[in-house]
Amino acid sequence: MKPSRRSEVAPFFVMEMMKAADERAAAGVDVFHLEVGQPTTAAPEGVRRAAAAALIDDRLGYTPALGIPELRERIARWYDERYGVAVPTDRVAVTVGASGGFVLAAVAAFDAGDRVGITAPGYAAYRNILRALDLEVVSVGVDAATRFVPTPERLEAALPLDGLVVASPSNPTGTMLTRDELVAVARWCAEHDVRLVSDEIYHGISYGAEEVSAVELWDEAVVIQSFSKYFSMTGWRLGWTILPAGLVRPVERLAQNLFISAPTLSQLAGIAAFDCVEELDGNVARYRDRRRIVLDGLAAAGFEEVAPADGAFYVYARVDHLGDATELCRRWLDELAITATPGIDFDPDGGHRWVRFSYSESTDQIAEAMRRLVAWARDRSRHRGG
Numbered sequence: 001m002k003p004s005r006r007s008e009v010a011p012f013f014v015m016e017m018m019k020a021a022d023e024r025a026a027a028g029v030d031v032f033h034l035e036v037g038q039p040t041t042a043a044p045e046g047v048r049r050a051a052a053a054a055l056i057d058d059r060l061g062y063t064p065a066l067g068i069p070e071l072r073e074r075i076a077r078w079y080d081e082r083y084g085v086a087v088p089t090d091r092v093a094v095t096v097g098a099s100g101g102f103v104l105a106a107v108a109a110f111d112a113g114d115r116v117g118i119t120a121p122g123y124a125a126y127r128n129i130l131r132a133l134d135l136e137v138v139s140v141g142v143d144a145a146t147r148f149v150p151t152p153e154r155l156e157a158a159l160p161l162d163g164l165v166v167a168s169p170s171n172p173t174g175t176m177l178t179r180d181e182l183v184a185v186a187r188w189c190a191e192h193d194v195r196l197v198s199d200e201i202y203h204g205i206s207y208g209a210e211e212v213s214a215v216e217l218w219d220e221a222v223v224i225q226s227f228s229k230y231f232s233m234t235g236w237r238l239g240w241t242i243l244p245a246g247l248v249r250p251v252e253r254l255a256q257n258l259f260i261s262a263p264t265l266s267q268l269a270g271i272a273a274f275d276c277v278e279e280l281d282g283n284v285a286r287y288r289d290r291r292r293i294v295l296d297g298l299a300a301a302g303f304e305e306v307a308p309a310d311g312a313f314y315v316y317a318r319v320d321h322l323g324d325a326t327e328l329c330r331r332w333l334d335e336l337a338i339t340a341t342p343g344i345d346f347d348p349d350g351g352h353r354w355v356r357f358s359y360s361e362s363t364d365q366i367a368e369a370m371r372r373l374v375a376w377a378r379d380r381s382r383h384r385g386g
């Protein structure tokens with residue numbers, strides 16, 4: 001018997017790169033990882049301590065489908081502390097990472113066949129999840145002409161739409177929408193009756209630009225959030241969504257059936273995460289240094305077009321003056337022991353011209369990788385020139 005047609009989603013090319021990198025590492029080569037999209041730090045100490053205590057003291061049974069009340073309350077308070085906005089606790093749903101939150105939100109908000117816009121480049125898994133749910137994915141192209149963010153003009157061209165997914169800071173570009181840009185998108189969605197899903201998973205990791213949550217702007221927007229990035233808790237599989245009032249009950253019913261609840265140990269420990277800001281901001285300070293190293297390195301290596309790297313830990317650089325992105329990534333692995341992610345993972349049409357460099361790994365690794373890349377680029381242009 002054959003698998004379903006809707007399971008025919010694209011593989012993640014970055015996984016192929018990781019596999020090749022593992023093979024090289026097994027052969028004794030030190031590989032410099034600029035493909036990794038996760039913090040290399042552990043969860044903050046307060047979280048680990050809370051987890052250790054819960055492991056001994058708590059029964060760790062199922063929780064209510066929308067999460068432990070204390071965690072939901074703490075998340076609501078976070079919105080007051082960070083954004084100065086009052087979010088009612090009953091609109092907070094605790095989820096299995098942003099990934100679980102996105103599945104719940106998409107099933108609750110859309111019907112099979114609905115058209116949902118997603119930026120290209122954009123996070124590949126969302127595109128694939130929507131496809132697997134029998135939704136029609138509509139690419140909304142973003143590029144230098146739109147400062148790499150969706151604009152009402154680009155959205156207009158994608159009509160008709162039932163939904164729109166935006167991420168700020170974005171993966172793979174790191175680009176953030178300004179308050180005015182997000183207001184324009186939210187207003188456009190309200191006028192066109194389009195459900196806005198705002199992925200804010202990289203909030204907390206930004207370098208000067210204002211972080212604006214869609215929850216400040218429109219109570220019909222769905223906010224997707226996670227403990228994976230700023231809170232440095234990828235493997236704890238914990239996230240949350242802020243839901244419009246009308247989606248709370250549908251999401252609760254779906255969560256009861258699909259997941260029962262998010263991991264209890266992670267929920268109990270996650271409450272402590274919001275009081276670990278000093279440690280977490282220390283991680284961000286290191287990302288800030290690495291970002292500078294990558295931006296300076298890419299400039300020295302002659303990469304002239306780079307998307308605004310406002311946040312997250314990614315730089316998205318245009319590479320087509322050197323060749324096809326996937327070929328280049330293979331070559332860099334073979335010749336320089338550097339792994340990076342070809343843009344094709346994020347943009348099926350234009351991604352072959354771009355590479356995502358992640359700087360979540362250690363500063364030493366990033367610095368050495370950039371040194372090698374600059375030397376390679378200079379060597380190459382010397383040979384071309386002479």
Ligand SMILES: Cc1ncc(COP(=O)(O)O)c(C=O)c1O
Nearest residue numbers: 097098099123171201226228239
């Ligand atoms: C933009 C974006 N959204 C969502 C996710 C999924 O994260 P989680 O670990 O919370 O499921 C990722 C993971 O890399 C991401 O980059």
